C-alpha cells in the first residue's frame with residue numbers, strides 16, 4: 001500500500017488563515033496606534049487634493065527601527081491615492097528604499113519607472129533624468145509624492161539629488177508645484193551632512209514616531225495574529241508573553257517572526273493552539289552565550305532553584321508562576337540532595353539575580369484582595385532545552401538528579 005503524503009499533510013490541522021500576513025513586507029489595512037501619525041500626515045498633505053499643485057510638501061519622519069514608519073507611510077500613500085482618485089486629482093506615489101537604490105541615478109530611474117514603465121534604463125545622466133521627470137509631470141499634469149525611505153543611505157552619495165528634488169520650482173514664481181517629498185530616517189543627525197538650505201527645508205516639518213509601549217505592542221500583535229491565525233489559536237495570555245519579548249527588542253518585525261516561528265512549531269506538534277512553549281521556541285532556538293555563561297557560574301543552590309522553576313513551568317504549562325508554586329518541588333529536590341533549603345528572602349535574592357542575568361522575567365501584578373503578587377516567567381529559552389543545560393551543569397559539579 002502506498003502512503004499519500006499529500007493527503008496526510010492536508011489532514012493536519014493548520015493554525016494559519018494567511019501566513020503572508022506575518023510577512024514583514026505585508027502592508028496591513030490598519031495601523032493600530034499610528035492613527036495620530038496618519039492624521040497629521042493627512043492634514044499636512046490635504047492641500048494636494050483641495051488645491052492641486054499649489055504647494056510642495058517636504059517632511060521628514062524620524063524614529064527607531066521597527067516601529068512602523070515605512071508601513072504607516074505606505075498605508076498613508078494608499079489613502080492619498082484613493083482620496084485623489086475620487087476627486088479626479090492626479091497624484092502619484094512612489095516609495096523608494098534608498099538602502100537599495102543608493103545613487104541619485106538609481107533613485108531617479110525608479111521614480112521615472114513608476115510613471116513610465118517603458119522608459120529606457122540607460123543613456124541618460126542624472127541631470128537629464130531630472131529634466132525628464134519634471135517634463136513628464138508637466139505634460140501629464142501630475143503631482144508626485146516621492147518617499148525616500150532610509151534616506152541616510154542616499155545622503156552619502158546623493159546629497160545633490162536631495163537638494164535638486166527639494167528645490168525644483170522654488171526659483172520659479174507661480175510655477176506649478178509637482179513634487180512632494182517624505183524623507184524617512186532613523187536618526188535626525190544624519191541630515192547634518194546635507195547643505196544648509198536642504199537641511200533647513202527638511203527640518204521645517206519633522207514628524208517623530210515614538211516607540212510603542214508594551215500595551216500598544218500587545219494590540220498590534222493581536223491585530224496581526226487576527227489577520228494571520230485562525231480564531232482561538234492564540235490567547236491573550238500568550239499574546240502578553242509575545243508582547244513582553246517584543247517590547248524588550250523594540251522591533252515589531254521581531255514579533256512577526258516570533259509569531260510565525262511559534263505557529264509553525266505548534267503545527268509541527270499537531271497543536272490546535274499556541275502555548276507558552278511555542279513562544280519560548282520561537283524566541284530562540286539557541287541559548288545565547290551570555291545566558292550559558294551566567295548558568296555556568298551559578299552555585300548548586302541557585303541551579304536547583306532554577307531547575308525547580310523550569311520543571312514547574314513545564315509541568316503546569318502556564319506562562320508564568322508564582323514563587324509559592326515552586327517551593328514544594330524545590331524543598332523535595334533539596335531534601336533528596338541533602339541540601340538545606342534557602343529562606344524565602346534568599347530565594348528572592350536569587351530571583352533578582354536571575355532577572356539581572358536575563359534568565360527570567362519577574363512580573364508584578366496587583367490583585368484586588370491579596371495585594372501585589374510576583375510571577376516568574378521564562379521567555380527566551382525552550383524549557384526542555386533549558387532543563388538539559390542545567391542538568392549538564394549540575395553534572396559537572398558532581399550532582400546527579
Ligand SMILES: Nc1ncnc2c1ncn2[C@@H]1O[C@H](COP(=O)(O)OP(=O)(O)O)[C@@H](O)[C@H]1O
Pocket residue numbers: 023024025026027028030031032033034063064065066067068069070071072220223224252253256
Ligand atoms: N501599528 C502597527 N500595526 C500593524 N503592524 C505594524 C505596526 N507597526 C509596525 N508594524 C509592522 O511591523 C513591521 C515593521 O514596521 P516598519 O514600518 O517596517 O518599521 P520601520 O520602518 O519603522 O523600521 C512591518 O511589518 C509593519 O507592518
Ligand SMILES: [Mg+2]
Pocket residue numbers: 069070071149
Ligand atoms: Mg522602514
